[in-house]
Amino acid sequence: MVDFNADIVSFISLGNVHLGDSIDLYLDDIFNNYTVEIKEYSLPAPLNETRYVYSVQNGTLIIATTTDDIIVSVGCNQKYAGKYKGKLYAGITMEELSQCSKDLRILNGALIVDRDYGLSFTLPPPYDEIADSLEQIPHDLSLNEIYVCDHSGWVTK
Structure with a gap:
């Protein structure tokens, strides 16, 4: 259910x-x-x-x-109340996410947290297209979408 x-x-x-x-x-x-x-x-x-x-x-x-x-x-989206590992949730700000994680990567318009390729935060427009580094994302930006899927094909060798 x-x-x-x-x-x-x-x-x-x-x-x-x-x-x-x-x-x-x-x-x-x-x-x-x-x-x-x-x-x-x-x-x-x-x-x-x-x-x-x-x-x-x-x-x-x-x-x-x-x-x-x-x-x-x-x-x-941000209306969802469940959390990932008891601390990450849809609607978290970029600043909060940075403080709660050891490693953030931008890949294909999404943020990968701590090299966990089974979960991603979607970057909202226009950052999904223009952000090449974390410094280009405002600290107060709300990350309102989380996806669970298999992004292991994105792993860089």
Whole structure:
């Protein structure tokens, strides 16, 4: 059952929605208890894959699936109450995040915390496009989206 207070678990789950599960396991719950908007989008080349996004309760929870209904990422916005490791949450400021982490990296418009490639904070526009270093991000900027997924392909060698 979806829970907007559940812990955020890197590479595993957010909101009690688990990566690798079929969205079918959650459809009754989300459609009977929340407002849901579904959108389709395409990944850019070379992947050229189609994905579906279920925005639950105005983006409080965001579930992305493959065309085979397999959950590949789960995100949340600042209305979500759960935390990662009891301290990181959607809506945290850049300054707070910097103080709570040992290592921050900007990759593909997202922040990776402490080399944990199973969780990312999305940088809002225009910083997702223009920030090449942490110094270019204002300390008071709110980071309102967190995603749990597998970004291990982003690991630099």
